[in-house]
Amino acid sequence: MVSWLPWPVIRERNFVKEHFIFVGKQAVRMVLLVFFVSLAAFVLVSVSPLDPLQANVGQAALGSMSQEQIAKLQTYWGVDEPPVERFLAWAGDFFRGDMGLSLLYRQPVAKVIGVKLANSLWLMAIAWILSGAVGFVLGILAGLREGSLLDKVIKGYSLLIASTPAFWLALVLLMIFAVWLKVLPIGLSVPIGVEAAGVTVADRIQHAILPAITLSITGIANITLHTREKMVEIMESDYVLFARARGESTFSIVKNHVLRNVLLPALTLQFAAISEIFGGSVLVEQTFSYPGLGQAAVTAGLGSDVPLLLGITVISALFVFGGNLIANILYGVIDPRIRRGGAGA
Amino acid sequence: MEEKKVILDIRNFSVSFEQYEKGFRKTGLPVIRNLDVTIREGEMVAVVGSSGSGKSLLAHGILGILPYNATMGGELVYDGELLTKERQKALRGNEIVLVPQSVAFLDPLMKIGPQIRKGKKDQASREKLNGIFEGYHLKNEVQELYPFELSGGMNRRVLVSTAMMGNPRLVIADEPTPGLHMAMVRRVMSHFRELADQGAGVLLITHDLEQALEVADRVVVFYAGTTVEDADAKDFRSEETLRHPYSKALWRALPQNGFQFIRGTQPYVKDLPEGCPFGPRCEWYTEACKGEISCREVRGGRVRCVRAV
Numbered sequence: 001m002v003s004w005l006p007w008p009v010i011r012e013r014n015f016v017k018e019h020f021i022f023v024g025k026q027a028v029r030m031v032l033l034v035f036f037v038s039l040a041a042f043v044l045v046s047v048s049p050l051d052p053l054q055a056n057v058g059q060a061a062l063g064s065m066s067q068e069q070i071a072k073l074q075t076y077w078g079v080d081e082p083p084v085e086r087f088l089a090w091a092g093d094f095f096r097g098d099m100g101l102s103l104l105y106r107q108p109v110a111k112v113i114g115v116k117l118a119n120s121l122w123l124m125a126i127a128w129i130l131s132g133a134v135g136f137v138l139g140i141l142a143g144l145r146e147g148s149l150l151d152k153v154i155k156g157y158s159l160l161i162a163s164t165p166a167f168w169l170a171l172v173l174l175m176i177f178a179v180w181l182k183v184l185p186i187g188l189s190v191p192i193g194v195e196a197a198g199v200t201v202a203d204r205i206q207h208a209i210l211p212a213i214t215l216s217i218t219g220i221a222n223i224t225l226h227t228r229e230k231m232v233e234i235m236e237s238d239y240v241l242f243a244r245a246r247g248e249s250t251f252s253i254v255k256n257h258v259l260r261n262v263l264l265p266a267l268t269l270q271f272a273a274i275s276e277i278f279g280g281s282v283l284v285e286q287t288f289s290y291p292g293l294g295q296a297a298v299t300a301g302l303g304s305d306v307p308l309l310l311g312i313t314v315i316s317a318l319f320v321f322g323g324n325l326i327a328n329i330l331y332g333v334i335d336p337r338i339r340r341g342g343a344g345a
Numbered sequence: 346m347e348e349k350k351v352i353l354d355i356r357n358f359s360v361s362f363e364q365y366e367k368g369f370r371k372t373g374l375p376v377i378r379n380l381d382v383t384i385r386e387g388e389m390v391a392v393v394g395s396s397g398s399g400k401s402l403l404a405h406g407i408l409g410i411l412p413y414n415a416t417m418g419g420e421l422v423y424d425g426e427l428l429t430k431e432r433q434k435a436l437r438g439n440e441i442v443l444v445p446q447s448v449a450f451l452d453p454l455m456k457i458g459p460q461i462r463k464g465k466k467d468q469a470s471r472e473k474l475n476g477i478f479e480g481y482h483l484k485n486e487v488q489e490l491y492p493f494e495l496s497g498g499m500n501r502r503v504l505v506s507t508a509m510m511g512n513p514r515l516v517i518a519d520e521p522t523p524g525l526h527m528a529m530v531r532r533v534m535s536h537f538r539e540l541a542d543q544g545a546g547v548l549l550i551t552h553d554l555e556q557a558l559e560v561a562d563r564v565v566v567f568y569a570g571t572t573v574e575d576a577d578a579k580d581f582r583s584e585e586t587l588r589h590p591y592s593k594a595l596w597r598a599l600p601q602n603g604f605q606f607i608r609g610t611q612p613y614v615k616d617l618p619e620g621c622p623f624g625p626r627c628e629w630y631t632e633a634c635k636g637e638i639s640c641r642e643v644r645g646g647r648v649r650c651v652r653a654v
Contacts, residue, residue, distance in 0.1 A: 147413075242450035244410045246507065247438025248463055256464045257452045264454075336454065336491045 026325060033321055034314050038094075041313040042087050045306055052077040052103075052304035077103060077304065090310060100307035104299065109311040112296065117315070119189050120285065120292030123208050124277050127215035131277075132270045134216070135223025140262065142224065143231020144254070154224060161221035166280050170214045170287035177210060184210050187289035211288045215280050222276065223269060230265050234258055267330055274323035278316055349385040351425075352515055352546040353407070356381055358419035360402045360411065373416070376614055377402055377570045380419070381640060381647070384515065384546040389538060391549040391557030391578075393595070394567030395611060400550045404519045407548075408443055409433030423515070438463075439511035444518045444537075448500045451492040458488025461507050470510075477509045481536070497525075501533045508540075516540050516547045522556065534560040554581075554595055566592045569611050569622035576646040588648035591623045621650065 054062065062070065074080050093100055099109035142154035161169075178186040185191070189207045190199045234240060234257070243253050282294035289295070293312060300309040332338045358380040361373040376399040384390045394400050405411045407421060409430055421428035423436070433441075452460055462470045478485060481502040487495070495503060501521070508516055518537055522530045530553075538560045541547045551557050557564055558581050566574040566589065574589040584602075587593050597605040609626040618624050620635040627634070629652045640649045 238445070238450045239452045241405075241410060242443065242445050243452070243463075245405075245408045245437055245443040245445075246463065247434070247436075247511075252463065256455060256460075260454045261452065337493055340491065340494065 030318070030321055033317055035091075037317040038091070038310050038314055039087070041310055042083070042090070042306065045301070045304065045309060046083045048304075050302070050304055052079060078306070086306070090307065094310075094314070099311045102300075102305055102308040102311075104303050104305040104308065109307050112308060113293065113311050113315055116291065116293040116296040119290070120281055120294060123212050123215065123285075123290070123292060124281055126208070126212040127219055127280075128270075128274065128277050130212070130216040131219025131223055132266075132273065135220045136227055136266055138220065138224040139227020139266075140231055140254075140258070143228040143235060144250070144258075146232050146235065151228075155228065158221040158224045158228075161217055162225060164218075165283075166214060166218045167283045167287045169217060170211070170284050173210055173214055174287070189290050189292075207290070211281075211284050211290050214284050214287075215277060218280055219273060219277060223266075223273065226269050227262060227266055230262050231258070234261050237261075264331065264335055267334070268327045271323040271327035271330075275320040278319060349387055351383055352386050352423065353382075353384045353428075353548070354420075354422040355383070355403075355407070356420040356422070358382075358403070358406065358421065359417070360399065360406055361416050361418070363414045363416070374614055375570065377406075379571045379640070379649070380567070381572055381575070382548070382565050383575075384548055386514075386546055387541055387544050388563065389541040389547040389549060389561045390563045390565060391551060391561035392565045392567050392572075393551055393554050393557050396552045398567060398611060399570055399614075400552075400567060401519050404443060404517045404548075404550055407433075407515075407517060408437045408441060410437075440513065441515045442508040442511055442513045442517065444504050444508050444516060444521050446520045446523050448492045448495060448504070450504075453492055455491075456488065457490050457492065457495070457503055460492075461488075461503070461510055463510070473510065474506070477506045480509075481506060498529070501525075501529070502536070505533075505536045513540065513545050516545050517550065518547065519550045520552065521549070522551075522553070530556055531559065555599060566595065569617060570614055571622060571649065572640075573623065573650065574646060574648045576648075580646060586644075588643045588646055588653040589623075589650050590627050590629055590653075594626075623650075 065073075071080075078086055090100060099113075101107065102109050102112045105112045138154050138158070142151040145151055174186060177184040185207050187207075189204060190196075191203055191207075194203070240253055240257060243257055248256065278294075281292060282297055284290070285292045285294035286298055293315070297309065297312045297316075299305070300312060358377060359375060360377040361375040364372050364374050366372050380403065382390060382392060382403075392400060392403065402411065402415070406417050407428070411417060423432065423441070426432070428436075437443075451457075458474060459466075462474055474488070475485060478487065483499065483502055483506070487499060487503065492500070504521070516537065521537070522533050525533065534556065537547050537549065541562075549557060549561055554564070558578055561578050564576055564578055564581060565572050566576070568591050574587070574592045576587060576592065580586040580588075581592075581596060584593050584596050587596055594605075594607045596602055598607075607626055612618060612622060612625075621627070621630075621638050624630050624634045629650075631652070633651045636651075638649050638651060640647050641653075643653050
């Protein structure tokens with residue numbers, strides 16, 4: 001509301017105190033999130049009909065084993081322990097910084113996640129940056145002239161891609177580039193039959209191209225559609241109308257008003273998109289047999305590797321939470337309506 | 346009255362919207378028809394009509410910023426020459442300026458100073474703005490504020506300042522004082538009066554007759570998308586000097602004249618009556634009112650009524 005005072009009332013603020021409250025609130029939120037996400041993941045694995053012994057050892061092998069051997073295996077996979085105790089034991093260790101041992105990889109979970117994450121991270125980073133940048137530009141171009149041919153083409157393309165499953169797109173790309181044209185490898189992150197020391201950066205890039213592109217293409221569609229929507233809203237706003245009435249050219253309007261107004265929601269979207277990229281990577285890595293975090297999650301889930309699955313779940317939740325947190329903080333830093341402490345215009 | 350130079354002549358102006366009705370049938374929705382207004386240098390003309398009657402479209406039509414699904418008809422003559430799209434583009438924001446209703450028409454994320462300068466950073470623009478702000482008793486620190494930080498008193502002056510960045514010869518003020526109390530209205534109006542006294546033509550678009558009468562030289566009464574009367578502001582001193590029955594009704598509705606209202610509401614553009622749009626609410630209504638009503642001179646003003654004398 002309009003204030004009648006001759007000067008805007010800028011409330012005295014205690015920034016130090018506010019920051020403490022903010023940090024405290026976020027920390028509590030994060031702990032609660034991690035707790036509930038890991039609990040949910042654990043409950044789901046516990047109630048799943050998968051028998052870890054059957055899944056990992058096999059019916060035939062189990063049949064030829066003695067009772068003692070089977071009992072040993074049951075202890076290893078934790079079948080004989082009550083679920084509540086198992087979860088509490090895991091949570092207690094996790095709290096002390098020990099993520100446990102992966103049952104399938106027979107290595108500390110932290111180490112497995114470290115290796116897989118390194119593989120996935122740059123795949124996701126490429127997709128994240130590419131889809132953000134390309135989606136932003138396409139969205140602006142489409143929204144700038146709503147209803148134009150360019151808008152229709154961009155919108156049609158985005159809708160089509162957004163409704164295409166990522167794994168299907170991955171298969172199509174595989175068929176074209178790996179099977180027909182044979183220009184790119186069909187899967188994995190390194191060439192087969194080459195020593196670890198002999199793998200070059202070029203090899204790694206070559207193997208990451210297809211999965212990264214698949215992830216980007218799906219991400220672009222989403223960001224484009226959201227940005228376009230925001231653009232249409234901005235172009236119909238009173239302030240753009242007034243800018244036009246003041247003789248500003250389209251270029252000037254974009255430079256002065258459109259970019260700064262579309263950037264804020266785009267930023268939130270970009271950081272929120274981390275979760276989508278994470279989710280998408282599971283399917284894409286599976287399709288390309290790319291040994292990343294997504295594929296490890298699938299393996300851990302199907303193989304009842306509870307410590308690994310919970311570890312991945314927590315790491316993913318932290319990533320998504322971190323993304324949203326960064327978006328929130330940036331919003332406060334960039335948006336003057338929040339930064340300058342007005343209760344809203 | 347000596348003849349001053351006509352700055353804008355609006356002749357038979359119309360705006361209609363394309364609409365899709367029940368599926369794919371395209372229909373034109375005429376929101377403004379037969380609108381005639383003349384604005385001279387140093388003159389303040391008020392177009393008075395009720396809210397939602399499409400008055401703002403007149404402003405947007407003059408500036409050439411109507412939405413894409415709107416079509417404009419009639420003639421706009423600016424400074425003796427037809428106001429074409431190209432001329433509109435070249436003149437708006439410079440010679441023809443708009444003063445909007447509220448700070449909602451300012452970009453919420455751009456500081457006042459750069460926004461009024463349209464992003465220009467050169468010395469000349471800076472000095473010009475500083476001068477304008479001084480004239481309106483606005484502190485230079487206001488340039489560093491965002492629109493949401495302006496107080497009610499400041500934002501009117503800031504909005505008028507946006508107009509002064511050009512070299513305004515025609516100022517269009519679209520409902521510049523919504524929801525303000527009378528003292529503030531007078532102050533805002535005095536800014537526009539000042540502009541007119543400096544030689545610019547001012548077109549004031551408002552729903553508030555009282556306000557218009559305070560400062561305007563002439564009042565154009567707008568009813569159901571049409572101008573029904575074009576009268577000197579002095580004519581509004583008594584009911585008898587007015588010509589159109591709707592203007593008379595407006596006069597009677599003023600607080601000091603008895604607050605009387607007439608029955609009915611303005612017809613929606615889709616169900617306009619034949620002939621005179623005011624017909625169904627008019628006490629003078631006759632058969633003759635069912636035909637096409639043209640504008641004619643009566644006692645020095647113009648009126649769109651067959652029975653006015």
